[in-house]
Amino acid sequence: MSAALTPYWLIFRAGVRRQSTYWLATIGGLVANLTFGFLKAAILFATVEAAGGNLQGYDLATMSGYVWLSQGLLGCINAHGQSEIGDRIKNGDIAIDFARPTSVFASFAASDLGGGAYSFLPRGLPAIIVGALTTGIALAHDVSGWALGLLAVALGMMLSFCGRYAVNILGLWLVETRGLQVFYMVVSTFLMGLFIPVGLFPAWLKTVAHATPFPAMFMTPIDLLSGRIDGWAGAAAVGVQLAWLALLVTVCLLLTRLGRRYLEVQGG
Template identity: 55%
Template sequence: MTRTVRVYWRILVAGFRRQSAYVMAAFGGLVANTTFGLLKVAILFATVRAAGGELEGYDVALMSTYIWISQGLLGSINMSGRIEIADRIKSGDVAVDFLRPLDVQGAAITTEVGRAVFNLIPRGLPSVLIGGIFVGMALPADPSAYALGAVSVLLAIAVSAATVYLLVGVPGFWIVETRGLQILYMVVSGFLAGLFVPIWLFPDVLEVAAQATPFPATMMYPVDVISGRAAGLDAVALVAAQVAWLLGVLAVGQLLTRAGRRHLEVQGG
């Protein structure tokens, strides 16, 4: 067990270091995050004020917190649908992965998590800091909210990586081209995760539909925990839901990976 943990730790660190080579790309992402954050401030602040200063529990300060934390998470939560395993399946390189004494799903997701964690440093945290300094935010006074929020963020990153693996990566065993799935994922994931507006502002039917997917666990839930909108047992319940989604997505992904291995055909070479 110790040896296995050590191996996956090294994979995580390798993913972190690999992403650290793209510092200027991270800076570009920070500029984009800040720009779109300011646009969201203008639109959503006007929406709250038009509703009389409060909308489904959101006042201007809490809405600002939602905006900047969600923008900060954007670089670490995979909403593009891009994942390396899809290309490796298409090229046939995944056959080599299956020969290694590592779980293909575990290695792929751990690598993605390492990359995502790095993005929190040059892109995520500065986005939140800029929003807090120039716009202002409402943050909880209870220190435990930040500790639970950190756990929730890590779970969100893991759920995101596992979900992309399941919905975009694994289907490559059965279809030749996954770019269509990637585009569909990019359109759907951001909306249902609560990137554009909080899912609590959705009509009831759409809110229920969103919560029936793992997407809110990748953004909306950690935002609520860190911002203090969900506190105490409510915050614990959201983190528990993230754990449940992670275990469920991993289980289905493992089953499909094994089925895909039996179905895999590599042409030539």
Template identity: 55%
Template structure:
């Protein structure tokens, strides 16, 4: 893509980043929520590890702590609630104005949301991880490679989350009201993404179902890479899986946007 084509989306990313920076009190409230539920997860999952004799599916107390605090740190940046402002714009017809703008509606929406999410890592993600490390302790990699690849995986995971939620929003072209889908998405995405427990603790059949969705690419795979649980070629394979899901979600989103725009024109004239 030419620089002139990319420039508007970089500006939208920056705009999203700056917009989120304006909600400092909300970010602090999010951090408090992250820490509160983080300590609850510590109590429950540490008890699980100790009841299993000190390890469960390869997790000991140190690695389980790393999973808990990295997942809590990502919670404010990945979209697992299914909500997107675009859904309301489709419902009230304002999306017609978006289609008149000289940018791709799908890319503009996702880029802006990713900008907001990246900012949230600063006041919510990093402090959650730091406080967890200081108060509870955790086992993390000692080499720089997992961190570099892990940060890349985190950014891809954030983008996958918004590319997936975009599909929920554009369903409004046909359903008008998407709150039901949002609720179903919120319940399933958090579970399959590994928000509550690592998906490797699932029974085999349930793990297969989880891995057949984009949800692990949103949270579990970035956590595994960043904490060093998956290394080497296996880590690069997970990044490849993330990129494949991202490409798939973007393609489906593009096709639905084109079809939805045609339907909108038929309805609105």
């Protein structure tokens, strides 16, 4: 590994170790995911059956895939608006981060991705396995579908980080960003398809959702891993993720650069 990437790899590993420390929280998260997974499954299964067994392309197997994959990905694709950088801006520690010989954006991204990657193993994967054993789930049909699906998960994690980073980096101007965090959480969780699949939205709302990066964060990995989209359609969906990622990374880097010029830290 090149010397330029080594610090970020070490930060990624530190993010894994930090997340692994809170094993009671991980167990609590898994229990919550399973509880809400069964509740969501009961409601959505009843809806599909009431529609005659097929609801806008969702049958019981694909709906089950949506339910358990969505619950399983919650640990690594965060829908809340909080980010560590927001707290460091508020207490002034961000000045130390700017003084380090590493990219502030890349450092926080590496730490966040490390924690998210760890969360998937003890929290996300068991939820998917329990769903498969209890209600059965539809999954990707071939190796290419799995490869695209796992790539989409990684891109979804990065998109999720960029969204939260952009909200919290505004603290360089606002200092207090809790209101923005709550607003972001409400909008993102709905438009990403956390409660119901985006495919079930009314046409106008579906258009609004796809005008944002939120479905690319969450629904794209689920659709690929559940086999709802594959082949060229799957590749195109990953292409959309990459386009959103390029845009969001650019925005995050620009906000960081402009905010660094504006930053003023008092006290000592």
